[in-house]
Amino acid sequence: MARYTGADCKLCRREKTKLFLKGSKCEGPKCPIEIRPYPPGEHGRGRPKESEYQLQLREKQKTRRIYGILEKQFRNYYEVANRKSGKTGENLLTLLERRLDNVVFRAGFAKSRDAARQAIRHGHITVNGHKVDIPSALVSEKDIIEVRKKSLEMTPFAVAKAEAGQRTVPGWLEVVPDQMRILVHSLPVRQQIDTQVQEQLIVELYSK
Structure with a gap:
């Protein structure tokens, strides 16, 4: 690629x-x-x-x-x-905005979109319970994005969990820091970007 x-x-x-x-x-x-x-x-x-x-x-x-x-x-x-x-x-x-790497970044699970892209490529992210390693995958309404349980103790995700709340999360997403989970409530509109x-x-x- x-x-x-x-x-x-x-x-x-x-x-x-x-x-x-x-x-x-x-x-x-x-x-x-x-x-x-x-x-x-x-x-x-x-x-x-x-x-x-x-x-x-x-x-x-x-x-x-x-x-x-x-x-x-x-x-x-x-x-x-x-x-x-x-x-x-x-x-x-x-x-x-619907790209998976952007969603992981927006949620505060990665310091940059590059870091989010790497996390996805390495198989640390799941969508609706299934591992997805394509950063350009588009999320849909009602999707649930999570960090794999085996990856939760890794330093980048441990830091992200500790710093939860420091970054403003768009209104179309909901972040559950304790579970390192992202809920997609709706598709984004221009006013939310x-x-x-x-x-x-x-x-x-x-x-x-």
């Missing part, structure tokens, strides 16, 4: 905003964007004129990088969203 293996902090600097890709490091003073708040590279300090296309492209790249998705898969999500009724941009964001992106710019880009 193709995946990005470069420096995550360069992605934040390129988008000139924190994408929260490194967990607790993003909250501290050592976050590179706090030290060098400009794009990486020789010409990073320059001030190029931003065209309409560039604004649309940067918004798409930012969204893709927040959720840790490569271009081909992101485009596939857009095509699915475009076929659904309603606003394409909102459909796209709700699809991304706090990802700071302008999805209409992505729709305009792909509509060209």
Whole structure:
């Protein structure tokens, strides 16, 4: 499976905003964007004129990088969203939010989406009692996501249990920290998604 293996902090600097890709490091003073708040590279300090296309492209790249998705898969999500009724941009964001790795991250069971993806890949997460090792699997209403009993004593999950409540959980999810369980009460809607992106710019880009 193709995946990005470069420096995550360069992605934040390129988008000139924190994408929260490194967990607790993003909250501290050592976050590179706090030290060098400009794009990486020789010409990073320059001030190029931003065209309409560039604004649309940067918004798409930012969204893709927040959720840790490569271009081909992101485009596939857009095509699915475009076929659904309603606003394409909102459909796209709700699809991304329903990814299993995003749900595990949102619930506070992992410090970042990368860490959530690794936990799923290694077989530590179950959905409705069945092990699921595909991070891109979409959760559905009434699903129950849990950390496997054999994995509960592992350090990342023990820390997550101890720090339960420190992260705001979206209204469409309910977390039961004592049992390391996530209940999906409903599918997300745009008003419940706090990802700071302008999805209409992505729709305009792909509509060209």
